[in-house]
Amino acid sequence: MSWRGPFWRWHHLVSLLLLMSVLTTVTGCWDQVPFPERAPALVITLAPATPAGMFQWTFYFPNPTVTVSSLSQISTSQQTYAVRVDSPTFAAAYSSAQQRLARDLFLGQLEVIILSTKIPASEVATLTNAYNTNGQVPKTAYMVAAQGQLGRLVVVSPQETIPVLYLTRLFDCHRCQPSDLSQFQWQVWDAFESPGISPVMPDVGGPDRVAEIAVYPLKGPPTIWTTKATTGWAYLLSRVHKETVSVREKSGMVAVTRLHDTTQLAVSLVDGRLQVTGAVHAYGGLAQWPPLTTLTANFLHHVEEQVSAHIAADIGQAIVTANQTHEDPFGYGRQWLLAHPTNLALDTPEYWTHVPITIHLTVTTTITVSGVET
Amino acid sequence: MKGLVEPISANQYMMVLFVSLIVGDVYIWPQFLTEHAGPDSLLVIAAATVLAAALMGVQAWWTMHARQPSLFAAFSDTWGHTAAVGLTSITLLLGLGLDSVLLALYSDMLQVFYYPETPRWATMALMVATAGWLAARTVSGVARNTQIWLPPALITFIAVVLASYVNVSQVSAVIPRGSIPPWDFMQATGATWFLFATAGLPASLLPHVRGVTTRRAVGMTIAVVATQGIILAMLLSLTVGTLGIVPTAKIEWPIVYVFSLVVLPTFFLRGVGLFIILSWTTVAVLFGATHFQNVLLNLGALSRPRRTLWATLLGGLLLIGAHEIGSVEAARELLFHVVTPLNFIWMLLVMPLTAAVSLLRRKPKVGKVAAPPPD
Numbered sequence: 001m002s003w004r005g006p007f008w009r010w011h012h013l014v015s016l017l018l019l020m021s022v023l024t025t026v027t028g029c030w031d032q033v034p035f036p037e038r039a040p041a042l043v044i045t046l047a048p049a050t051p052a053g054m055f056q057w058t059f060y061f062p063n064p065t066v067t068v069s070s071l072s073q074i075s076t077s078q079q080t081y082a083v084r085v086d087s088p089t090f091a092a093a094y095s096s097a098q099q100r101l102a103r104d105l106f107l108g109q110l111e112v113i114i115l116s117t118k119i120p121a122s123e124v125a126t127l128t129n130a131y132n133t134n135g136q137v138p139k140t141a142y143m144v145a146a147q148g149q150l151g152r153l154v155v156v157s158p159q160e161t162i163p164v165l166y167l168t169r170l171f172d173c174h175r176c177q178p179s180d181l182s183q184f185q186w187q188v189w190d191a192f193e194s195p196g197i198s199p200v201m202p203d204v205g206g207p208d209r210v211a212e213i214a215v216y217p218l219k220g221p222p223t224i225w226t227t228k229a230t231t232g233w234a235y236l237l238s239r240v241h242k243e244t245v246s247v248r249e250k251s252g253m254v255a256v257t258r259l260h261d262t263t264q265l266a267v268s269l270v271d272g273r274l275q276v277t278g279a280v281h282a283y284g285g286l287a288q289w290p291p292l293t294t295l296t297a298n299f300l301h302h303v304e305e306q307v308s309a310h311i312a313a314d315i316g317q318a319i320v321t322a323n324q325t326h327e328d329p330f331g332y333g334r335q336w337l338l339a340h341p342t343n344l345a346l347d348t349p350e351y352w353t354h355v356p357i358t359i360h361l362t363v364t365t366t367i368t369v370s371g372v373e374t
Numbered sequence: 375m376k377g378l379v380e381p382i383s384a385n386q387y388m389m390v391l392f393v394s395l396i397v398g399d400v401y402i403w404p405q406f407l408t409e410h411a412g413p414d415s416l417l418v419i420a421a422a423t424v425l426a427a428a429l430m431g432v433q434a435w436w437t438m439h440a441r442q443p444s445l446f447a448a449f450s451d452t453w454g455h456t457a458a459v460g461l462t463s464i465t466l467l468l469g470l471g472l473d474s475v476l477l478a479l480y481s482d483m484l485q486v487f488y489y490p491e492t493p494r495w496a497t498m499a500l501m502v503a504t505a506g507w508l509a510a511r512t513v514s515g516v517a518r519n520t521q522i523w524l525p526p527a528l529i530t531f532i533a534v535v536l537a538s539y540v541n542v543s544q545v546s547a548v549i550p551r552g553s554i555p556p557w558d559f560m561q562a563t564g565a566t567w568f569l570f571a572t573a574g575l576p577a578s579l580l581p582h583v584r585g586v587t588t589r590r591a592v593g594m595t596i597a598v599v600a601t602q603g604i605i606l607a608m609l610l611s612l613t614v615g616t617l618g619i620v621p622t623a624k625i626e627w628p629i630v631y632v633f634s635l636v637v638l639p640t641f642f643l644r645g646v647g648l649f650i651i652l653s654w655t656t657v658a659v660l661f662g663a664t665h666f667q668n669v670l671l672n673l674g675a676l677s678r679p680r681r682t683l684w685a686t687l688l689g690g691l692l693l694i695g696a697h698e699i700g701s702v703e704a705a706r707e708l709l710f711h712v713v714t715p716l717n718f719i720w721m722l723l724v725m726p727l728t729a730a731v732s733l734l735r736r737k738p739k740v741g742k743v744a745a746p747p748p749d
Contacts, residue, residue: 011679015507022504031491135486135627140637172637186635193621338546338619341413341553 039101040109042080042165045150046127047116049086055119055127057093058084059105060154079156090130110141111168113185114150115201117224121216124199125192132189139186142171145214145222146204155207170210171202175241179234181213192216196333196352200233215322215329218353223325225318232318235280235311236330238263245284247306249299252290256307256367259284265361267336274332274355279362282311286369300367308363319359326353381584384594386517390664391575391598393520397661398569399605400629400654401479404613406710409623411562413547414554415610418562423603425563426570427596429725434595436729437577438588445577446672452732461724462574466669468717469573470688473665474695475709476568477502480658482702483627487634488651495697501655502693505662506685509670510678513582516663523660527653534650535608537636542615565710567718569606570599575664578671626702662692 043060060080085096098105113131115124131137144167146153155166171182181202191199203214203224213230214222225233234240243259265278284307286300293299322328333352382390407415442448445465449458480501481494489497508516554562580591613628616635625631633650666688670681699705 018503018507022500031489136490139631139635184635184637186631190617190621193624194618195620334544334618335546338413338544339549339551341551341619 033104033106037103038106039103040106042109043112043114043154044110045114045116045154046119047150048118053088054086055088055093055123056084056086057097058082058151059097060151080154082151082154090127090134107137110138111165112154113141113143114153114204115143115145116150117145117147117203117214117222120220121199121222122219124188124216128185128189128192131185139184139189141185142167143183143185143188143201144204144210145201153204153207166208167204167210177210178241178243179231180239180241181210181230181234191331194331194334195349196328196335196337197331198327198329200329213329215325215327217325217327218349223321223327225321228314229318229321232311232314232316233329235261235282235315236263236265236318240282243284244287245307245310246288247303247310249290249293249303249306251293253288254286254290254303254306255288256284256303256365257287259307259311259365261311267332267339269336269340269355272355274328274336274357276330276332276357276359277361279364280311280315282307282363282365284365284367285371286367287371295369300369304365304367307365307367311365312361312363315359315361315363319357323356328352328355328357330357332357380512380514381582382514382517382579384583384586384590386514386521387579387583387586388594388598389520389524390517390579391572391595392601393524393657393660394572394575394664394668395570395598395602396605397480397654397658398476399602399609400483400627400650401476401568402626402628402706402709403566403569403606404610404622404628405625406565406706407562407610408614408619410558410565411554412619413549413551414559415550415562415614416548416607417550417552417554418559418566419603419606419610421559422563422566422570423599423606426567426603427599429721430570430572430576430595430599431592432725432729433574434576434580434591435588436725436732437580438586438591439729439732441581443581444672444674445574445668448577449728452728452735461728462672464720465574465724466672468713468720469571469665469668470692471695472568472571472573472709472713472717473662474692475699475705475713477662477692478696478699478705479702479709481696482705483630484651484655486627487630495693498693498696501659502662502689504659506666506682506689508659508663509666509688510682510685513579513667513671516660516667519663520660523656527657530649530653534633534636535612537638538612538616538632541632541635542612544615544618547618548611548615564715564718566606566714567721568709568714570602571714571717571721573665573668573717575668578668 039061041059041061043058045058045060047056047058048054049056060082063079063081083097083100085093085100087093087096094105094107119127128143132139144153153167156164170177174180174182183201188199188201191197198218199216201214201216201222202210203212203222204210205212211227211230213225213233215225216222231240231243234243238261241260242257244255244257245259246253246255248254259282261280261282263278263280265276268275268277286295286303289295318330322330333355404415407418411418436452437448440448440451442451446458446462449461452458453461477498478494481498484497485492485494508519511519576591576595580586583591586594609629613632614622616632617625617628622628630650666685669688670676670684673684676684699708
């Protein structure tokens with residue numbers, strides 16, 4: 001372009017104005033609400049209410065009066081404030097809660113959704129779906145199930161400062177816990193939508209006790225699995241990161257830590273039974289053994305066998321529980337369905353709840369000695 | 375076309391062509407595809423890529439063979455002036471129809487995920503205005519802008535895609551089982567065509583590429599289509615591997631949804647998927663600019679004010695089209711059942727036939743040495 005004539009021409013001015021207006025409008029300031037004018041919910045708890053079909057929704061917000069310096073002086077009950085509404089749907093709960101709030105109710109910072117175990121699976125499926133269809137709410141909020149008073153779980157532990165909740169920090173660290181039981185909202189939604197898998201959520205027994213899972217059958221309330229069955233489930237899905245097993249040897253107690261595992265499993269459908277075959281291989285480190293024992297290959301081999309038997313027992317417990325409750329939190333039905341897409345007749349959730357699972361596994365363990373002693 | 379048009383480099387050609395294809399990648403195609411092709415979606419993507427590479431390769435070959443400055447001129451060379459007017463208008467109009475559907479869908483996506491309170495026409499108008507402003511520049515102007523903006527956008531995109539692979543847990547959902555009936559297979563392949571539709575952009579652009587041989591032109595065009603195919607395969611395996619087949623078919627924007635699931639707790643931003651929207655809107659604007667310019671190049675040598683006028687007119691048409699479509703359901707219906715199949719059938723009929731006729735009617739030009747035979 002040549003620069004003949006005056007430096008500023010009218011079309012330069014027009015393009016400049018156009019550019020300025022584009023730059024200012026493209027930021028989407030229509031949707032911006034300053035953060036002090038927002039009420040960011042951190043937790044939603046959901047419990048059944050009367051009459052049937054109603055739910056009690058409680059939205060928990062960080063208390064804006066709490067500053068970092070005053071955190072150590074206030075009780076846990078003051079760190080959050082709650083808004084409680086009764087409503088049959090997610091959308092209506094949002095509006096009712098908004099009516100109680102002076103600020104804009106904002107769910108973009110939601111971290112945890114706590115569901116009462118009294119809510120049956122079909123209702124949970126509907127509510128999860130309603131939550132999932134909203135494009136603005138985070139699908140990466142954690143979902144947990146709990147019994148009793150749900151509000152007692154919304155604590156900011158002394159280890160954290162608001163707005164970080166104990167449960168969020170716990171689940172965010174995927175490899176810190178012996179087994180990772182965390183479930184994002186999208187994973188729960190995904191399980192509800194897929195045939196051949198039962199949705200799972202960690203069951204929170206107390207403010208700082210998460211060691212069991214709640215598994216949702218096709219109908220009715222969830223079943224809480226025992227810690228042993230939960231560990232077995234975690235082994236089968238390779239969710240174990242640093243489990244510890246203690247076994248008794250002739251000379252005394254032996255402990256194996258940092259156990260994690262890999263699985264190679266094949267699923268087939270034989271005579272209306274899901275048959276799972278394959279191998280689970282665990283790796284761990286020897287952490288404790290009787291003082292007068294010399295570590296020999298033979299000794300280690302014996303410990304490995306005992307640990308394998310322990311893991312196999314956990315897995316067996318998980319399979320037994322699954323068959324008793326007609327649940328499949330492992331997703332073996334789904335795995336089989338994906339491999340056999342033409343069997344559309346089996347593509348119904350109802351079919352998979354009555355298919356028993358049999359499992360033929362080889363469990364092996366490799367134990368290493370990595371401490372300063374031998 | 376001389377004077378106004380400064381030639382572009384071979385790399386710039388590839389980038390512009392790529393940007394004219396890529397914007398559809400974040401769209402709703404995995405939903406439609408998994409709904410219709412189930413576990414065999416990867417096969418459909420492979421077939422569509424091969425078909426697109428063949429058709430676009432033929433187009434590139436024909437452009438180099440005809441040695442004309444635009445799609446319209448090349449059509450005139452092969453079919454005569456009157457037929458060329460019809461052929462070019464239909465090609466460009468079909469392309470514009472597709473663009474307005476894509477624009478409507480993109481603004482809907484922005485509203486669903488990011489700007490709930492912003493009216494859809496506002497985002498659309500802004501994007502079209504920026505695209506038109508760019509398109510009124512020279513070919514090299516658009517090419518240089520693409521050269522600046524595409525690499526950072528693509529790098530962000532690939533980074534988020536790779537970060538999203540953490541969530542893949544259903545690998546068996548991605549493996550093709552070969553169980554899809556042939557008719558469904560063909561339908562699904564046709565419905566993915568909007569990911570490869572350029573409305574004759576290679577024919578309009580190749581004459582402006584510096585020192586390019588026929589072999590190079592065909593090679594570059596096919597390479598761009600293949601890259602698009604690879605990215606589509608990556609996105610499909612990511613989406614279906616994360617969500618599984620049945621849930622993928624239930625989500626309207628599966629890819630954007632999957633991007634929103636990336637969590638990096640150690641990072642100061644929880645949702646890194648947000649970066650996608652920054653980079654992708656840039657790509658969408660460039661996409662619009664290349665498509666506008668495709669039309670402008672076929673209108674002959676125009677002065678700058680006239681190009682601005684035409685770009686404004688085209689942008690207005692596009693906006694009216696996108697606005698008239700209304701709901702996202704209507705847009706989806708149009709995309710998969712009307713606009714894409716029409717574009718697909720049109721290209722499938724016209725391109726091979728044109729290339730064949732051009733090959734048969736080839737005669738040495740008066741006053742020139744006969745052109746060397748095509749490679």
